[in-house]
Amino acid sequence: MNQAKPFCIPKLEVVEAYERVKANKGAAGVDGQSIEEFESNLKDNLYKLWNRMSSGSYFPPPVMRVEIPKGDGRMRPLGIPTVS
Template identity: 70%
Template sequence: MNKTKPYNISKKAVYEAFLRVKANKGSAGLDEESIAEFELNLADNLYKLWNRMSSGSYFPPAVKAVEIPKKAGGTRTLGIPTVTDRIAQMVVKLYFEP
C-alpha cells in the first residue's frame, strides 16, 4: 500500500513560510490567534498545516473583515487571514516564486 501524500510539500517549506510570515508580523485573523500564540505550539501547528496541505484536505478559514479609512473619505475593507492561512499562502508562494 502506497502511503505517500498526493502533494509533495516539504516540511522545510512550511517552516520557511512560517519564518517569513513571522518576519512580516501582522495581526491576528478571525480566530484571534497571534503569531506569538501560534509559535507556543509551533511544531504541532506546523505539522497539522503540512499534513492538511500535503494530503489536499486544507481549506482556508474565513477572513477577518477590518475597515480602514481612505484618504479621500469613506472606508476600504481588508480581509485579514489567520496566521495558519498566511503560512499556507506563503508555502504556495514559495513554490511559485522560489
C-alpha cells in the same frame, strides 16, 4: 506499507511561509490566534499544517474583513487571514 501523500509539499516551504506571515506583523484573524499563540507549539502546529496540506484536507478558514481609513477619508476594505 508506506503510503505517499497526494500533494508533494516540502516542509521547508511551510516553514518559509510561516516566517513571511510572522514578518508581516499582522493582527489575529477570525480564529483570534496570534503569532505568539501559534508559536507556543510551533513545531507541532507547522507539522499539522503541512500534514493537512499535503494530504489534501486543508481548507483555509474565512478571512476577517475590516476597513481602514484612506488618506482621502474614505475606507478601504482589508482581509486578515488566520495563521494556520
